[in-house]
Amino acid sequence: MANSNSSALSRRSACRHKRNSNPVKPLRRTMDVSGLKGVCQVAVRSLLSTEETFLSALARINDIVLQPLLRTDQDDQKGKEHMKSLLLLSDRYHAVWDRTEENYKTLKRKYSTSEYSLTLHDIYIILKKDLFLDVYTQYFTCFTNYVVIQGFDRAAKQMSGYWKTNKKMVKQLLAPSVSEPTTAITLHTVLHETIRNQIQQYALILTRLNENAEEIDEKNLVSDALNLYVKLQNFIGQSLDEASLTKILWGSLGSKLVSSLCVPERRLQEDSKYVPVSISTGKFERVLLFDDLLILLQGTDFRSFDLKLVWVDPAPTENSTAASHSLRIITPEEEFLLSSKEPHHKAIWQWKLNQVIRQRLDGKRDFPLWGKSEEGLDPCASRFSTYTFRSECRFKNAVYEGDFSWGKPHGKGTLKWPDGHNYVGDFKEGLEDGFGICLIPHSSEDGYDCYKCHWREGKMQGYGICEYSNETVYKGYFKDNLRHGFGIQESPISSKHPFKYTGHWDRDKKMGYGIWDDIESGQRYIGMWQNDQRHGAGVVVMQSGACYQGTFLMDKITGMGILISEDESVFEGKFTEQLKLDGKGKLTFSDRFTLEGNFISKAGKDLQTRGVLNANSKEQDYDVTRKPQLGLTEFPVEKRWQGIYDPFFEFISSGCREETEESFLGIHVQSSKELRKSQEYLFCQRDSEEISGKIEDVLEALYEYQDLKSLQCYLQKALNSSQHPFAKLLKSLSTVFQATYAGIGANRHLLHMAQEEVKYHAWKTWEFYRNITHVATKQKGQLPDTEEDTEGSEKENSYTLILPVILPRFHPELFMLYMLYHEKEDALYWQGIVHLGLFSDTKLLEFLEVQKNLWPLKDLRLTTNQRHSLVRERCFLSATECLQKIITTVDPREKLGILLKTHEEIETTVSRVMEKEYKLPMDDLLPLLVYVVSRARIQRLGAEIHLIRDLMDPKNEGGIYDFMLTAIESCYEHIQKEEIRLYHFP
Known part of the structure; x- marks a missing residue:
């Protein structure tokens, strides 16, 4: 692959060399400087002359040095890496050549046709300074990379024969002042000195132009370009120095270290060999600072730290003289001191470390490399990075990606373990703290447990939701990674034994007051728990309507209990696990007869007993016997749901600090503050009734x-x-x-x-x-x-x-x-209402013995016998409609107000009949109120009345509201009476 690339580049260079093999022809004519209208023409002529020489030099260097290097046969792995760097260097070399030649030709064409109209906008090293900067920095980056890996030394050895043969030709490329250098130095010098000198020539041209520019805008334009080329010169010098020092370092270290640490792009920034510091760990003796790593070295053993995750604290906590000349180095898993005997050595290391760390975080080197010395350039403490934990700790082998601060995960982040255990959420000082979601896999490959919780100091603390792999869900509070406080656990209906528990927990165990629904059997347990078992006083409610109250011991029924059956029979005594009497007990029937004796419960047989039947108990209070109340003394109301109130009052005791709000009040606060804010401000138009939480x-x-x-x-x-x-x-x-x-x-x-x-x-x-x-x-x-x-x-x-x-x-x-409690009374009441509904208005008034002078006759259309009205429910209509509103509100105070308003409407009607203000005495009010109640036809009035009585403000007792409620109660009881329900028309 390297050879094919080399061949391609060779062919390309050959074509170019053919174009440029002859020296660049001189300019057409000699210009008289005094004839130019300004200094711009002088700068253009100087630039063109310089570029002609430069292009010619580039062509010769390419032909004599670069192309032979590319034809080197690199078969071994190390040679392939060298060839890769050389190909990059060649590519950047030709980029410089192309950029220069392209702009030279354009400027020459303009100069040849309109030399007197050229301006600063035609000088490309000014207007295209950023493009020139980019191409030159890339070239010298590739060049120094090749230096670092000792590419020129290797090339000198591999092509020693060629260099000896062409020694004279190669030497001509060097400056005359250079003595007899080695081949490697010659190659190094040839491939950088000409290009570096060209940048100096650009700077000289711009300097002269800047000196002669008069307009402020022109002067600024030239000055900016000049500063850039000066910085470029500094950058080149610093890059070459860094590469040289790095090359020397790799040559002084063993091959094992070099193979582990040496990469072309890495540069040495400081070495404790030259600026001495000692390491507090004692194991390592030498410190190397690169542009991406901090290395602790001892022989062939080393430890490396990515500078993205290195913090430098100039003020160690140790109170000693040595500590005053020390720097505390902080990394995610280690801390150590770099100590120096001289304060200026500490200052050098502190400055170098901070600048290199900052550049590493920025993802680029400064330009020039050490050109920024202003204050305020220290790296920020908060960073985003990725790190794999190695030491023995809870995070061992976990990969963390997220925010860091002073060596610790701090902010938002993600932890991933190799076994699939993941955490995504908030961190504080190295531990999970805030809201986070944690996935914990099962070894049986049966899925994950998913915790969406609040965390504090690395442990689940506060409100959370856990979705277990078996689809059971827990919603409630945690403490130290355990369910603790109030919580609800529910299994899916599809599970083998579906259930729901609503209650309190202590260290992952059901403890205290709680409600258990056994969905399979249709039973509900209300009572006390201990160690996940029913323990203490408890009530069992069955789907049939039967109830049991007794004592449980380690999930077993024990001691005396009471069982109320569906027909309101009450069993008292000892019970079996199947809730059957077994032993001495008492049975009170729904008709209030009692049976006391010994009861025997056998499987497959009815309950058997020997005892005494007592009929005198029928005189007892019917309500107490028929409708006993359970759980009042066994579960004091102030102790039932304290686990719900505790987090809210803890939140208040903390001063309502916002950072505690989420964990105390539940996930729905947050779920994150950023999400909450985005929801609040997502729409420009919001409901004016909306209030903030x-x-x-x-x-x-x-x-x-x-x-x-x-x-x-x-x-x-x-x-x-x-x-x-x-x-x-x-x-x-x-x-x-x-x-x-x-x-x-x-x-x-x-x-x-x-x-x-x-x-x-x-x-x-x-x-x-x-x-x-x-x-x-x-x-x-x-x-x-x-x-x-x-x-x-x-x-x-x-x-x-x-x-x-x-x-x-x-x-x-x-x-x-309330409806169930007063079911029978309301049934009797409704029978009375239905019966009274058969009466006409006048007949009903007469039946209720309302005085005739109080009858609102103008509201009635009477028959000839003046006893039956033709239109029903017109009498006292306003009072009737008012009373019907009692079912439109649930507020006892408003219901009492409706009763009082009904009373006022009745008196208003009577006053109209009497043609004077009239206050009804109780004897007149009650029959009229019965009439209004019967016409209002309010279902389950008994439940309404007793709800008002139980929940009304105690301050109303004995007042007008209490009077009206008592009056309605009297009407309700009156309508239930047998003489009303069974009354027959005459």
Whole structure:
């Protein structure tokens, strides 16, 4: 391959040599300098004369030196590398030749036809200075590469016969002052000196032109070009010096080191042999600084460091005299000191290291190589690079690609291990810290576990999502790489034993309060856990509607328990694993009869007992026997979901620092801040109702919104923002509420548990709001109000401010429990409503014993007997329509307002009938209210009434709202009465 390339170049050069074999003819005529209109013509003539000589020299050098070199036979591997460098050198040589010849011909043609009209714009070494700079730097780069690999020495040996034969001809190419050099030196000198001298000639021409230029613009144009060629001369000199020093170094080292380290492009920058420094490791004795590597050397043993990942700290931490003359060298896996006895030696190494590192990071050398000495050119501490860890550590054999700072991964990056283990995300001081995604393969080649988590100091910490290889998913909190705190784990429906766990974890074990759904059997366990097993008080809810409450020990039922069957029979005693009574117990039937004795449960047989049947228990409180409530004392409400509240209150205790927000509040904050910002500002027109979830905006808003109306409006919007802390808290609370009470958990015996939780969530959310408001106030430099200062304030009441805002999230499941709890009462009530619906308006008023002077007769069209109206549901219509609005809101406060408004509408109608303002006494109000309720036909009124009673603000107890609610309750109970449901028309 090398020979074919050499032949091609030889043919090309031969053609060119044929064109240029004769000396360039002199100019047509001799010009009189005094006849020129300006110095530009003098510069052009001088340039053309110089180029003629230069082109002639290039042709002779190509013919006598370069072409014979290219015909050298290079069969061995080392020779092929030499030939590759020589071919590149030849290509760059001809590029210089082509560039010069092309521009020379153009200028000569212009000069021959219009010598007196030439301007600076015709002098190509000015206008095309960047092209000339590029072609000359490329040539000398290739030339010095060939010097470094000792190409001229090798060529001199391999073609010694040719050089002896043509010694006289070759020597003619040298300057007369050169004595008898070696063949290698001759070749080296011939191929660089002529070109280097030509650049000097360009600089001289431009210097004279610059001295004679008068116009400022012209002077600047020439001055800029001159400076560039001066820098080029410096660059050439520095390049040749570096190549010479590097060549000497390779000649002084053993072949093993040279074969490992020597590449044509690498240049020696400093050597501790000449500027002494010692190495703190003790193992190595010599330091070599190249333009891409830092080498520690001892004999044939060496250690190399890529300069992209080398940091220089001029102030080591050691408190000693030696440390003051030391530099701390920091790399991803090692740190050591370079110490010198002389301060100026330290200064040299510090400057050289910083400049070479900076150039390495920039991806190019300075121009000239050591021409920048201004301050502020030290390399930046933050860098992007790739590194493979080798030492014994957690990252061993991993390839890291990403941001570094002072030798440590810091910022965004990717870690990849050979076994497929990957991490992509944030790093801080060498460890995973922030948000990251980690893939961990299984040895069985069964897929990966994927962790999308927050990390701190190299460990999973905070909120995360783990997708296991078996398709099970965990969403929750981690601590020290283990599931810890609140979390939800769910297996796919297609798995062998599908399940869902919603609850607390401790060191990767289910621990504390939690909900387990056994999807296969249709059972739900609500209760305490220890070491992944049911342990402590627990409630089992079955798909059939039956419930069991008892004690579990290491996943086994133990001790006394209570079982409520589908027909509301209650079993009390000891139970088997199949939830059958076994031993002494008590059975209370749905009709309130009781049976006490010893019960025997045998496989395949019905329950057998010997005991006493008691019928006197029928006098007991029906509600207590029929609808007992479970879990109230076993699971105190303040201990159920503390794992959800803890991260939010920890976030507040940290001062709401933004860097802690993501790990405390979940992945949906971030998922990254850059992504969040891009989403926020992606559209120029945004909804004016949109509010920000960024913590600084949240604190500002909470500080500004002080009155109840504006604050409640803000919180309502906050709950619709996926980024807002209140929305995140409420989402977690509604998730566990649904996990407990939806589906199988929709059981009437859990109503009081659910009702407790809703009120507790309102109170804790209120506490969260108060605490975060205190942070906002402090950040404004003000002292927050004390509880005493604001006691009794309406905005601080969790019932007034928080409950109306959060209740819609819990209402579907909660109201279902109320409906189930009052199912029988509501059924009796509806029978009464249906029956009363058969009455005409006047007949119903008469039946309810409403005084006739209160009848709104103008609203009725009566028959001749004045007893039956022709149009139904026209009487007290405004009150009826008002009461029907009670189902349009879930807010207990608004429902109470509707009841009060209904009362006012009834009195307004009566006052119109009486033609004076009239306040109804209770004896008159109740029958009228029964009439309105019967005409409003509100289904499940019992569930509505009891929800209002349980969740209304305690401050309303004993007031007008309480009075109206009591009145509605009386109406509800009255309509259930047997005499109403079974009344027959006369």
